[in-house]
Amino acid sequence: MSQITDIHLAEVLNSASQDDLAILVDHITDKGAGRIALASDVCARLYAAAQRKELGDAEKTLIAEELQRYAGNTIMNIFRGGEGIPYRELLCDVATRFKIDVSPVESVADIEMAIIKKVLIQSVDKMTPEEREEMAKQLGAKRVVGAGPIASSALIALIRSTGFAPYKLAAIVANAIARALLGRGLSFAATGTLMRGISVLSGPVGWAITILWASVDLASPAYRITVPCVLQIAFMRQAAIVRLCSNCEGELAQHAAFCMHCGTKVPDSTWATEQAAA
Template identity: 45%
Template sequence: MAHLPLREPDEDLIPLLRKASSEDLGILVEYIHKDFNQDLNDVPDFKLHNPRAGEKIYEGDHRIYADDIAAEIQRYGGNSFSNAFRGGKGVPYIEVLRDVADSLKVNYSENSDAATIESQIQLKVLEKAYEKMDDKEKSELLTNLGVSVTNVIPAALPMAALQTTIRMSGFAAYKMAAIIANAVAKILIGRGLTLATSNMMMKGIKMFAGPVGWAITAIWTLVDLAGPAYRVTIPCVIQIAYIRQHAQTHFCPKCESPNTETAKFCQSCGTSLQSEA
């Protein structure tokens, strides 16, 4: 088998993975390889760029076979019986996403786009993590994400305020995606994301790895009852959500802080971003 059957067009997934870094794709590959039924082993490009696939599969250049990674994720979204009638092809990413959202009891509209559903999934994970934080951690999390904090820390995550902040700030959306994806990677594959960002932000991302890790562990307990495919699709969706936010974020050439694509000056150090756009 030269390549896995790819369902095209899948505008929510294929163009995004084709532009992703090898490091970020490598995490997807490791999530897939935690399952015993993966088909990437049949792809020559995978073998070529992962000569020690059973040991350190993140060492290769995963960009070479990005379409096969996309196809594998699509295939996990449909069961094998259904895939047989699709010519071996899986389902569009939006269907994978909706299935994951349903399994986590995430509220979303049928008209919601992929980015919106991904954000709702991230908020669900963050809400679960918030339950295990102490008052200091809650305050630091909200401050880190740009939500104004009062003297009284609410028992429950102020979802409305957080959603408003994220809608208005691509910076907050990126940080939320990075915090969650980093924690999931540390739990499942023993290493975090490769982040090109400021030391201050990196410290903030690492700070919440524990509570987010607890939330993911709790989710796995429920997911195991629903079906093993979710142990692949849920972390993949979380990583893809991070890749999407990373692609939409403009990093300052001086301090490496993330900014929105439309920002003219870095919100951290004031450096002009227009010449870098």
Template identity: 40%
Template sequence: MANYITTDHDLIKIIQAAEESDLAIIADFITDRNNGRISLDTTIRTQIDTFKRCATLKNNSDLLIKEVQEFGGNSIVNFFRGSGVVYREILDDVADHMKVKIEKTDSAEQIELKILLAVAVKGMEQMKPEEQKSFFSKLTGGKIVGFGPGAIAALQASILAGGFSSYILATTVANAVATTLIGRGLALGVNAAFMRGLAGIAGPIGWAITAIWTAFDLASPAYRVTVPCVVQIAYMRQKAKVTEFPSCSQCGSAMTPDQKFCAECGAKSGV
């Protein structure tokens, strides 16, 4: 068993409960798709890749926990520190690096959502006005349709309150990051209609990821692991909270559980 910080419940509970396909993305972030990283031992890289190919990462999740903690230690102190830190320290460091304002009282989930929002807001800067409006509408089930400082503030309040909008945001950002960095997105085949509804907002965020990485200065080796891992873990946390994937029965667009009418086609929920 890998030697990791066993009191790190914010990380351990999510990793141990995750699906194999989601852990495979974490594995690729850590190993650079098995191409190797300077600070990653070759033996460990080979082990992680073997577990991924054999679909046994879930049974060996302790190794992923250890490596996420150690890459977090690398980014916080120096590249070759080689000792791990708890996930909360990683979140604090990533937020600081990305200039995301957080509070000491924020939970791990709240910090993750603030980081996702920072990526989304940067992504919106790359969108056309009509794409920005569509993003807001689909992200909030049609509750916010405009764009501007007031709409951004309302979006932030909606996301930080938790719920279905948080899941949509996490899914969209995580899918874009994975597609851009490792060449494949999330395994979301369980609800094709749901993902068709997200397609319109996933594209612009995906196109913006390269610009976002430059804006946040994520070129250092450790941050190329910790930031994508935080995004993926944030998605996994939100996914664990969602038990149903409502979608419009007419056009397949994503809908929130309390949404009465589809923001895309106007059909009544449940029709």
């Protein structure tokens, strides 16, 4: 049984696929090359287990512990007994880095998605007008009106209206970051409608995210670990909670009564049941 003490990390790591955990390990260990703040034996153990796709409870606990240590100030970690900081504190620190205001009552999932959307928006801002126009065309719009922030806002609104719910947004950003830093993308198990459209955005958004990553001022080397890890964890959390339509495999919005892709009634929807009985 996993000994992960942080509930926000436990619920994600314990339900994640081996492929997704392996991406997280590569971010933490620098693809097995090691980092100054990471013990060589821990690095070797995590990387070897990831290569074999045998990351068990003990390795998941190590992932959580190392991620929390990276995020904490070294001196403060001594006073904490070397345990690092809670994931929510790590997450709020990353959000602050991206100039995102966080409410004390916001859930961890909501904060993660706020970071995902901020990265996406900043990436669109990095695009040329021609790239924005091309993306809009691929998404079914004739053109994006405006320039600069106005054009970026219009394009983001278009992305949302096209049905890119949290899972897909998180997948696009996490995949682009993995490709930029690790040289390989995520392994998507899902097929069909669920992943439809991701290829449309992965190209231009992926290029923009790569440019954004290169230009972001990350004063502390720890951010070069915690930021991509947060983006990967955000994707993993959404992958754990996403619901699929039984008919078309499309992603269902939270509390949806019917599938927005094919109209099939969601079996566990109280609202849909009441409407059908009316």
